[in-house]
Amino acid sequence: MNRFLITSLLAFALSAVPVHAEFLQMDLSIFCMD
Amino acid sequence: MTCAFAVRGALKKIPGVESVEVSLNKGLAVVKLKPGNTAKLEEFWETVRKNGFTPKETSVLVRGDVQDGKLRVAGTNQMFDLAPEPKSPQALEEIKSQMGKTVIVQGTFTPGKDVKSPVPLRVRGTEKGK
Numbered sequence: 275m276n277r278f279l280i281t282s283l284l285a286f287a288l289s290a291v292p293v294h295a296e297f298l299q300m301d302l303s304i305f306c307m308d
Numbered sequence: 309m310t311c312a313f314a315v316r317g318a319l320k321k322i323p324g325v326e327s328v329e330v331s332l333n334k335g336l337a338v339v340k341l342k343p344g345n346t347a348k349l350e351e352f353w354e355t356v357r358k359n360g361f362t363p364k365e366t367s368v369l370v371r372g373d374v375q376d377g378k379l380r381v382a383g384t385n386q387m388f389d390l391a392p393e394p395k396s397p398q399a400l401e402e403i404k405s406q407m408g409k410t411v412i413v414q415g416t417f418t419p420g421k422d423v424k425s426p427v428p429l430r431v432r433g434t435e436k437g438k
Contacts, residue, residue: 296324296345296371296381298412302337303364304330304356306311 315359322351335364346384353423366417368429374406379413379429389428399431411435 316330319337324345330337337356341347349366356363372379372388379388392400393415403411414433 296343296384297341297347297349298369298371299341300339300349300352301367302339302352302356303335303366304315304337304361305335305364306332306361 311360315356315361318355318359319352322347322355348384348386349417350424353419357423363419363423366419367414367432368417369412369414370429371410371412373410374403374408377404379403379411389426391428391430393430393432396432399433403431403434406434 312330312332315337316328319325319328319330319339324341324347326340326342328337328339339352349368352366353363370379370381372381374380375387377390379390380386381388390400390403403413412435413429413431415429415431417427417429420427
């Protein structure tokens with residue numbers, strides 16, 4: 275029971291950690307194929 | 309005109325994209341992404357290719373964690389090798405000093421012949437993550 279509680283709390287805590295990591299903007303140079 | 313409209317629409321459909329502006333005169337597609345997105349770089353390159361364009365140098369603003377000299381983008385778990393930008397060699401050193409921290413990196417990727425092949429991120433500048 276205690277182990278389950280600890281595991282659940284840990285899972286909840288980890289899921290609550292904000293993931294501040296991603297692409298914010300991309301400037302793509304593009305050329306028309308002939 | 310039709311080309312720009314098609315590629316703009318296709319890029320807009322990629323999950324996590326907030327807005328797309330395409331200028332054929334400049335040969336540029338500017339894509340802004342929503343917070344918390346998990347978009348991958350190769351998705352954009354493939355989409356550009358499928359719509360009749362060749363993707364070239366791509367400037368990015370990306371937030372990630374510095375680990376072992378690489379940048380980990382946690383949203384996708386991708387790891388990018390970091391390389392110096394000739395015009396800003398000090399930027400890479402600054403990033404490496406942020407080991408274990410979240411940083412926002414401004415840099416460029418240049419796709420290879422196979423857009424799925426991993427390429428390094430050439431670092432132009434950085435600011436501490438928020």
